[in-house]
Amino acid sequence: MAATKDSKEQKYDRQLRLWGDHGQEALENAHVCLINATATGTEILKNLVLPGIGAFTIVDGHIVSGEDAGNNFFLSSDSIGKNRAQAATELLQELNSDVSGNFVEESPDKLLDNDPEFFHRFTIVIGVQLPESTCLRLGMVLWSASVPFLICKAYGLIGYMRLMVQEHTVIESHPDNALEDLRLDRPFDEFKSHIKSYNLSIMDKKDHSHTPWVIIVAKYLERWLSEHDGQPPKNYKEKEAFRQIIREGILKNENGGLEDEENFEEAIKNVNTALNPTKVPTSVEDLFNSEQCNNITAQSSSFWVMLRAVKEFVYNEGSGSLPVRGSIPDMIADSQKFINLQNVYREKAMQDAAAVSKHVESLLQSVGKPPESISEKDIKLFCKNSSFLRVVRCRSLAEEYSVDSINKDEISGLDCCCFRFFSYLI
Amino acid sequence: MADAEEPEKKRRRIEDLTEKMAVESGHRDGGCYWEGRWNHVRKFLERPGPFTHPDFEPSTESLQFLLETCKILVIGAGGLGCELLKNLALSGFRLIHVVDMDTIDVSNLNRQFLFRPKDVGRPKAEVAADFINRRIPGCKVVPHFKKIQDFDESFYRQFHIIVCGLDSIVARRWINGMLISLLGYEDGVLDPSSIIPLIDGGTEGFKGNARVILPGMTACIDCTLELYPPQINFPMCTIASMPRLPEHCVEYARILQWPKEQPFGDTSLDGDNPEHIQWVFERSQERAAEFHITGITYRLTQGVVKRIIPAVASTNAVIAAACATEVFKIATSAYIPLNNYLVFNDVDGLYTYTFEAERKENCTACSQVPQDLQFPPSAKLQEVLEYLTENASLQMKSPAITTTLEGKNKTLYLQSVKSIEERTRPNLCKTLKELGLSDGQEIAVADVTTPQTVLFKINFTA
Numbered sequence: 001m002a003a004t005k006d007s008k009e010q011k012y013d014r015q016l017r018l019w020g021d022h023g024q025e026a027l028e029n030a031h032v033c034l035i036n037a038t039a040t041g042t043e044i045l046k047n048l049v050l051p052g053i054g055a056f057t058i059v060d061g062h063i064v065s066g067e068d069a070g071n072n073f074f075l076s077s078d079s080i081g082k083n084r085a086q087a088a089t090e091l092l093q094e095l096n097s098d099v100s101g102n103f104v105e106e107s108p109d110k111l112l113d114n115d116p117e118f119f120h121r122f123t124i125v126i127g128v129q130l131p132e133s134t135c136l137r138l139g140m141v142l143w144s145a146s147v148p149f150l151i152c153k154a155y156g157l158i159g160y161m162r163l164m165v166q167e168h169t170v171i172e173s174h175p176d177n178a179l180e181d182l183r184l185d186r187p188f189d190e191f192k193s194h195i196k197s198y199n200l201s202i203m204d205k206k207d208h209s210h211t212p213w214v215i216i217v218a219k220y221l222e223r224w225l226s227e228h229d230g231q232p233p234k235n236y237k238e239k240e241a242f243r244q245i246i247r248e249g250i251l252k253n254e255n256g257g258l259e260d261e262e263n264f265e266e267a268i269k270n271v272n273t274a275l276n277p278t279k280v281p282t283s284v285e286d287l288f289n290s291e292q293c294n295n296i297t298a299q300s301s302s303f304w305v306m307l308r309a310v311k312e313f314v315y316n317e318g319s320g321s322l323p324v325r326g327s328i329p330d331m332i333a334d335s336q337k338f339i340n341l342q343n344v345y346r347e348k349a350m351q352d353a354a355a356v357s358k359h360v361e362s363l364l365q366s367v368g369k370p371p372e373s374i375s376e377k378d379i380k381l382f383c384k385n386s387s388f389l390r391v392v393r394c395r396s397l398a399e400e401y402s403v404d405s406i407n408k409d410e411i412s413g414l415d416c417c418c419f420r421f422f423s424y425l426i
Numbered sequence: 427m428a429d430a431e432e433p434e435k436k437r438r439r440i441e442d443l444t445e446k447m448a449v450e451s452g453h454r455d456g457g458c459y460w461e462g463r464w465n466h467v468r469k470f471l472e473r474p475g476p477f478t479h480p481d482f483e484p485s486t487e488s489l490q491f492l493l494e495t496c497k498i499l500v501i502g503a504g505g506l507g508c509e510l511l512k513n514l515a516l517s518g519f520r521l522i523h524v525v526d527m528d529t530i531d532v533s534n535l536n537r538q539f540l541f542r543p544k545d546v547g548r549p550k551a552e553v554a555a556d557f558i559n560r561r562i563p564g565c566k567v568v569p570h571f572k573k574i575q576d577f578d579e580s581f582y583r584q585f586h587i588i589v590c591g592l593d594s595i596v597a598r599r600w601i602n603g604m605l606i607s608l609l610g611y612e613d614g615v616l617d618p619s620s621i622i623p624l625i626d627g628g629t630e631g632f633k634g635n636a637r638v639i640l641p642g643m644t645a646c647i648d649c650t651l652e653l654y655p656p657q658i659n660f661p662m663c664t665i666a667s668m669p670r671l672p673e674h675c676v677e678y679a680r681i682l683q684w685p686k687e688q689p690f691g692d693t694s695l696d697g698d699n700p701e702h703i704q705w706v707f708e709r710s711q712e713r714a715a716e717f718h719i720t721g722i723t724y725r726l727t728q729g730v731v732k733r734i735i736p737a738v739a740s741t742n743a744v745i746a747a748a749c750a751t752e753v754f755k756i757a758t759s760a761y762i763p764l765n766n767y768l769v770f771n772d773v774d775g776l777y778t779y780t781f782e783a784e785r786k787e788n789c790t791a792c793s794q795v796p797q798d799l800q801f802p803p804s805a806k807l808q809e810v811l812e813y814l815t816e817n818a819s820l821q822m823k824s825p826a827i828t829t830t831l832e833g834k835n836k837t838l839y840l841q842s843v844k845s846i847e848e849r850t851r852p853n854l855c856k857t858l859k860e861l862g863l864s865d866g867q868e869i870a871v872a873d874v875t876t877p878q879t880v881l882f883k884i885n886f887t888a
Contacts, residue, residue, distance in 0.1 A: 007532070009725075010532045010533055011532055011533065011535050011536055012536050013533045013536075013725070013728075013734075014533055014536055014537070014734070014735075014736055014737040014738065015536055015537075015736065015737070015738045016725070017631075017725070017729065017734065017736035018631050018632065018736045018738060039516075043743065046539065046739070046743070047739040047740040047743050050535075050536055050537055050539055050739040051536055051537075051738060051739060052536075065462060066460045066461040066462030066463055066465070067462040067463075067465040067466060069460065069463065070460075070462060070463035070464055070465065070466060070467075070516075071466040071467075071516055072516075073512050073516060073561065073562075076561065077458075077460050077563065080460065095539055156469070156470065156475070156477070157477065157751065157761065173774065174773070175773075175774070176773055176774075210668070330670055330671050331670075332664075333668070333670065334668045335668045335669055335670055335717040335718075335719070336717075338668075338670040339670070339717065339718050339719065
């Protein structure tokens with residue numbers, strides 16, 4: 001019954017292209033708990049079972065009614081009279097043999113009374129159509145066990161979702177439109193010597209038209225800085241002047257017209273973003289300033305150890321910048337010039353990752369952990385994604401419902417006749 | 427025991443009970459009725475509420491209409507199609523037709539949940555219909571293992587609402603054009619009974635959209651053609667002589683090496699044939715090694731050859747749910763429909779918004795405004811062809827151009843039939859004047875993007 005790695009690669013191909021092998025591994029190591037196999041609940045599980053979640057457990061003390069069988073794809077008329085957790089598990093399990101499905105014929109309130117630690121084993125608990133009292137009780141148990149809790153309700157055409165998670169760290173956030181990390185405003189030594197190896201004025205026509213735009217902008221920027229007291233183009237007028245200088249660098253043919261040099265057009269087009277100052281994103285700065293980063297202990301997760309190491313790097317070897325990402329966008333160039341330029345960035349990225357590694361090692365040693373407990377591979381991945389790191393924190397249910405934290409003034413203000421405030425008892 | 431009720435009240439009570447039983451027992455066909463089966467749907471249709479459509483009147487007739495009369499066409503039985511069929515069947519719709527020209531592939535199984543490993547190779551429409559009809563008793567899904575272009579107006583006219591889960595813009599434009607061609611006008615006024623609402627859904631990875639189109643009344647697919655991003659193709663010189671990315675190496679193997687070496691005889695490259703992909707993969711690796719390019723993997727190779735779009739169950743579930751809800755709202759008139767375009771993205775957290783896409787005044791598909799083109803008489807036919815394919819609002823694929831000269835129909839250029847293409851190819855280098863066209867001449871253009879020919883008027887510029 002065990003699927004071969006090949007057949008799983010084929011089956012999951014379309015989703016592997018979204019979250020990669022790491023994401024899939026995390027999914028397959030997860031065990032999800034669903035409370036109440038209502039139509040909403042089974043729909044949620046369907047979307048987890050199909051992509052191959054490791055295991056699920058349905059907790060439900062209800063018996064399947066005619067109503068249930070009428071609106072739930074994972075219950076049939078044969079299920080009527082059976083326990084709802086068991087009936088739904090059968091039809092959900094059937095969707096994907098890679099997944100392990102379980103059920104507990106019990107109400108969550110009973111479990112909270114007799115065995116609250118039952119919930120500690122789960123990667124996440126999803127509570128559907130739960131009354132407030134159960135949510136609050138369960139919320140307390142899950143919060144203290146650091147198990148995320150997703151509360152869902154659906155009523156007619158109105159839906160509600162509330163996520164409760166203490167701290168969720170993301171290294172590979174797969175951003176849609178990431179800014180490139182080209183360091184044109186603060187070129188590192190190896191990049192500078194690479195630029196030096198180019199002399200645009202003596203190149204033959206073919207080489208000239210196939211020089212990467214990054215080199216072109218870097219060259220002209222060097223000239224500009226020497227002529228402007230070390231100040232880069234700052235406002236629209238200066239950037240326009242800068243673009244014009246580059247335009248004048250385009251080769252001319254015998255008739256005095258311009259040659260078709262697409263790489264120069266690319267350079268001109270990219271001036272705006274190329275001149276963006278390299279800096280640590282505020283979101284990452286905030287992480288640097290957080291308690292978990294500044295207070296590394298033996299209990300700190302590898303995320304925080306690596307983040308602290310990156311912070312140390314930024315303040316030392318990095319001179320205020322994150323480790324170089326190492327990737328560059330495609331650009332018009334001949335293969336050799338492009339590969340050579342790409343390698344300059346790649347090698348610098350490796351160097352920076354190695355420096356971060358040293359910080360990781362000393363941090364681990366300082367809390368009595370072996371230096372191998374965080375792998376080189378993980379550190380490299382972390383460095384590559386250092387601009388995109390994310391941490392999600394939600395407040396607990398207890399805090400949300402607490403009398404102390406409600407916004408009394410705003411709520412009492414709604415009593416005023418100038419607000420149209422409708423409330424419906426649901 | 428004496429009956430204490432007044433005769434009138436009693437009669438009315440019995441009538442009410444009988445009516446209720448009739449509604450429920452009318453569906454006691456073949457064991458697909460059970461107590462409470464439609465309770466959830468009834469709550470929407472048989473009681474008043476604060477969020478219903480202003481014209482909504484609760485009644486038991488709406489459910490009857492869904493169960494017995496309302497005919498829905500689902501186009502596509504893939505990621506969106508499977509979800510749509512489930513949602514519609516559970517909402518009470520029973521007369522459903524589904525069209526899909528594809529067969530099941532193992533890579534579909536991560537989201538197209540009506541299919542199992544044993545179904546690989548079978549037609550999607552048929553397996554989907556079978557599954558739904560068995561899981562939802564009483565539902566009668568009729569499958570069509572066909573292309574949408576295999577049907578004409580008489581087929582499409584029978585449906586109350588059409589909902590699409592297509593994977594191509596060309597196909598969307600075609601069905602859009604078909605529904606527009608069904609519109610009837612009396613003295614220039616649109617006949618509302620000729621309108622078939624089109625609900626269109628699309629997904630890609632973690633992004634999706636859903637829209638409600640009332641042909642002839644609201645923005646159609648072509649009205650918002652520029653919203654679709656252009657497909658990326660690498661320049662030939664990059665592929666042929668200066669590759670930089672692994673993708674360039676794959677395209678080299680696919681476009682140049684395969685036709686030249688014909689490794690499996692005179693067959694075209696089939697992205698679903700693992701042997702073909704393996705061959706492309708190995709050639710790509712060789713080319714990459716030659717240029718010191720890293721990163722060629724089998725997965726990347728297949729992705730480039732098949733232009734694979736990533737896909738996952740959850741996005742399809744969300745968008746199909748939005749679409750099915752609109753079908754329900756329109757079929758029952760119980761709630762105000764989406765007006766008219768919903769965007770969804772959960773790459774980072776969850777983001778969604780809706781807006782009203784506007785009709786384009788001179789839309790080639792739905793505006794009924796004759797399209798004017800301006801060209802000098804010295805322009806070559808090639809330029810007209812390029813305009814038709816490259817213009818952002820037209821984006822035709824392989825237009826066939828005909829006109830009337832000296833009372834006779836003449837094909838100026840047609841690509842899809844080899845002999846005609848060869849015969850008319852010299853016309854591309856001739857000027858409009860040389861071809862005999864005059865100022866204000868009408869040309870008729872046929873293309874895969876529309877079921878009806880589009881008329882253009884060529885106005886000569888200086």
